[in-house]
Amino acid sequence: MLVESGSIVTNDILSDDVRCMVIQVPSIAAEAEPGQFVMVKNENGGTFLRRPFGIADVDREQGRILLIYRVAGKGTQELAGLEPTMELSVEGPLGGGFRFESDGLEAGGRTLLIGGGVGVAPMIYTARRLAELEPANKPVFLLGIRNEGELFWQDYLKDFTEEIIVTTNDGSAGIKGFAIDAMPEILSRYDIRHIKICGPTIMMEGLAKLAMEQGIECQVSLEKRMACGVGVCLGCTFEGMISGKRWKICHDGPVFPAEEVFEK
């Protein structure tokens, strides 16, 4: 965990409102694990607080991290206007990331990764790690997006996945509907032993409940407004379903077992 001044390598347009940024931060890149995040600040900008972003991918050799973000408010608008060689203050890597369990995979079982909206971002690095850990048994990916304009995610995922199943809200690509609508087919075709999800809460809730009903180990990556990212401001806490503990999403998560977050 540290604050590192990083130089922007690229800051490109992926769709109407989604951008991808590569930042040169060798110390953070050397430590970052799938599911962890960074807090970013433009020291010459007009906003006060840092902004949290899940680490979309890491290139340790080059000392770079990839962020994929949706332009949603003042902070991200400002970020979208930055150009290569400009400096950003990056704090991280923060949080704990996904746990990787291999039980059931040796028998041909699979891990299902699910990403919704811009929550797909941290699942890229997660898919890369799984493909490295189990090269003969790559994860299946369920990609829940708004429309065909967001199919760019496939380019980042295809090398690390066995198959990408797409759902779009408007039916312009893949299955029309929400991610959960693709689950019956996926569960019938694959022996899914582990599920990891990052996306909107409402989407994760339905999928996590389904996973719990089916007895499939499931981890969810949470997001909530936070000011500090290190467990101090207490902006992002919630009460664990089973433990009753007050968890800090930034410090104790952002990844939690599904049953600690959602009611069965």
Next chain:
Amino acid sequence: MNFERLATDFAGIKMKTPVMGASGTFGFGIEYKDFLNLGDVGAIISKGLTPLPRSGNNGVRVAETPGGMLNCIGLENPGIDVFLRDILPKVRQEAPDTAFIANFSAGTVEDYGMMAAKLDVDGVDGVEVNISCPNVKEGGIVFGTDPRAAAAVTEAVKKNTKKPVIVKLSPNVTDITVMAKAVEEAGADAIALINTLTGMVIDIRTRRPLLGNITGGLSGPAVKPIAVRMVWQVAQAVKIPILGLGGITCGEDAVEFLLAGASAVAVGAENFVHPDAVVRVAEDIDAYLEAVGLKHVSELVGQVRI
């Protein structure tokens, strides 16, 4: 950093520098140990403690605002007993030589006294009495806006502890000097100001308040001129030392508070942005002292030229 130049005795609390981490923005200090040397921190002021554990308010609890932020955490904390049993020993282990000030509030005058008694233990160097939290109904601003209630709380705390007692005032009053004089007369050893200013943000798409608690406390650079003005006003009105805070992000900001009459300062929201801020501000003050040729930071206190 020249610690001889910076060493400060604040109402009997001995600190290596005059810069503290403000309550609610510095955890228990140990959360920041990867980012700064806790030994270089003037004092750690704890997250606000209460008699029982609190989970705080529901919904959105933090939001960026122009030049700062709003929060409505609602005093989430593990409660005084868990603090004394599990947290304080860890703090003393990680930061054995750093002054530690316990911030607390309660729902009744009696409970304020009880909290003070429980915190009158080794490892706690002083207490900061929170009578100014804008985000909870009980324990806080009710006592912070009525001079008689503030005095009653101060007396109850003083009666139950041998530690230096700092009373933290709310800026959400018509005349802050009235509150300052009331707690001074009631025996406070020092005054801290300002706590956050009550504010509100409305999401125009949903037409609902952005914060779960509707209103929240405003902090960050946006409040600094108000805080400096209030420190200056209170410095004219009382003799006890003042801990100045509100929007400090750098040494220059801190020097303003010292010139206005504060004997020590605390860094608040800026810790969220730059986790090494408490030490960096002390270094900046030291550089300023060097540049203007002063031998000790106390030579700045109250020296604004009117």
